[in-house]
Amino acid sequence: MTYTDQLTAARTTPRPKVLISGAGIAGPVLAFWLNRYGYAVTMVEKAGAPRSGGYPVDVRGTALEVVRRMGILPRLREAHVDLRRLTFLEGDGREVTSLHPHSVTGGVEGRDLEVRRGDLADALHTTVRDDLEFVFNDSIDTLDQSGHGVDVTFRGGGRRTFDLVFGADGMHSRTRDMVFGPEEQFHHYLGYCFAVFTMRNTLGLSHESVMWNSPGRAAALYAVGDDEVHAFLNFAQPRLPFDAFKDPQAQRDLVATAFADSGWEVPGMLAALRDADDVFFDAVSQIRMPRWSHGRVALVGDAAWAPSFLTGQGTSLALVGAYMLAGSLAGRDHAAGFAAYEHSTRDFVTMNQALVGNGSATLFPTTPQALAERNDRLRAIDAVPSGEGRPAHSALTLPDFTG
Numbered sequence: 001m002t003y004t005d006q007l008t009a010a011r012t013t014p015r016p017k018v019l020i021s022g023a024g025i026a027g028p029v030l031a032f033w034l035n036r037y038g039y040a041v042t043m044v045e046k047a048g049a050p051r052s053g054g055y056p057v058d059v060r061g062t063a064l065e066v067v068r069r070m071g072i073l074p075r076l077r078e079a080h081v082d083l084r085r086l087t088f089l090e091g092d093g094r095e096v097t098s099l100h101p102h103s104v105t106g107g108v109e110g111r112d113l114e115v116r117r118g119d120l121a122d123a124l125h126t127t128v129r130d131d132l133e134f135v136f137n138d139s140i141d142t143l144d145q146s147g148h149g150v151d152v153t154f155r156g157g158g159r160r161t162f163d164l165v166f167g168a169d170g171m172h173s174r175t176r177d178m179v180f181g182p183e184e185q186f187h188h189y190l191g192y193c194f195a196v197f198t199m200r201n202t203l204g205l206s207h208e209s210v211m212w213n214s215p216g217r218a219a220a221l222y223a224v225g226d227d228e229v230h231a232f233l234n235f236a237q238p239r240l241p242f243d244a245f246k247d248p249q250a251q252r253d254l255v256a257t258a259f260a261d262s263g264w265e266v267p268g269m270l271a272a273l274r275d276a277d278d279v280f281f282d283a284v285s286q287i288r289m290p291r292w293s294h295g296r297v298a299l300v301g302d303a304a305w306a307p308s309f310l311t312g313q314g315t316s317l318a319l320v321g322a323y324m325l326a327g328s329l330a331g332r333d334h335a336a337g338f339a340a341y342e343h344s345t346r347d348f349v350t351m352n353q354a355l356v357g358n359g360s361a362t363l364f365p366t367t368p369q370a371l372a373e374r375n376d377r378l379r380a381i382d383a384v385p386s387g388e389g390r391p392a393h394s395a396l397t398l399p400d401f402t403g
């Protein structure tokens, strides 16, 4: 075939049609690369627009190379929060110690990024919005793989057939429920729940985070440098409160009960929580699955392997995993592509999920003795971070894929 024949064939061969559920972090990255590799992408998002909000997120190690290859690294560098200090407080409000945040998170000064989740979501959406079909305010109702493609019906009433469908719809993925079965099989609860929301920066904090602890409870204020602070309330909760997940008032009540009679700024935080309109509440859990694909459907990001915020790697894994999934499908059929995706990405995910035993995971002890020991450990940490980062963050070298 001559070069001209190839061009003609490329123009006349229909592009495979794929549907991505979820326009969070993994979804737009997957869309960006699949579009490059010749797929016609539709993205369905249950919210009315890309969702902002949430605590600032880390982009580290291998994930930095993904955003660089997408051309958004300079924009994210500008949005870097540049947190300079992390102060820990005792239950009575006295200071335990004040550290550089990287001493605790394993981040690398001058290289790793911390950005508001909304800034990242916005940068990703802007990069892909002209190249795909977005359907907001809708979601998949049913999936049927018994024909030649995947027949999809939408909650909004539509019905279409796609060559492939991807679940990038977060830890409580409905795509996973429909194709792999109920979440309980894959959900490993780590014993805490948390709520994040924004409130006024009444303490005048700037580029710093202050965390108050009592056994089983942590309250933090995280100032990115403007009039608002990100409030974070994390608490031990022996059983997973399933009923609260769909009920915002039940979530507020659960948090208020867990933090009743707390000191420091907590009463003001609870008052702000009552009125906040951007509350993100979830369990601290991991999703662990033996396989990430079934037939013509594959999962990516939190839907496939949520590592929990205790690892600080949820966003970086979503970025890398989406890049690897799309690249694995470049020039391959879906069966070979999905096998290559598992083969190339699973070790990286497993290593990062295992970080749950390190760093911030030990920040939330549930007994007075364990909290006192944690405080002693924090006091002994070097004020200057090592500057090397954790090996797991960079354990995958990003391949170049060609479509």
Ligand SMILES: Cc1cc2nc3c(=O)[nH]c(=O)nc-3n(C[C@H](O)[C@H](O)[C@H](O)COP(=O)(O)OP(=O)(O)OC[C@H]3O[C@@H](n4cnc5c(N)ncnc54)[C@H](O)[C@@H]3O)c2cc1C
Pocket (backbone or CB within 6 Å): 021, 022, 023, 024, 025, 026, 027, 044, 045, 046, 047, 051, 052, 053, 054, 055, 056, 057, 117, 138, 139, 140, 168, 169, 170, 171, 172, 173, 174, 175, 196, 280, 300, 301, 302, 303, 308, 309, 314, 315, 318
């Ligand atoms: C608003 C928001 C705030 C967050 N804040 C925090 C935080 O403070 N701390 C933390 O640890 N993690 C937070 N997360 C989760 C964090 O973003 C992810 O761990 C990580 O970035 C992995 O990204 P993801 O794309 O796999 O999943 P997510 O970022 O969770 O994105 C999933 C997307 O799928 C959409 N979706 C869900 N169900 C459906 C459905 N049935 N049909 C269509 N679309 C659907 C969601 O609206 C969302 O846009 C937040 C997520 C969201 C959506």
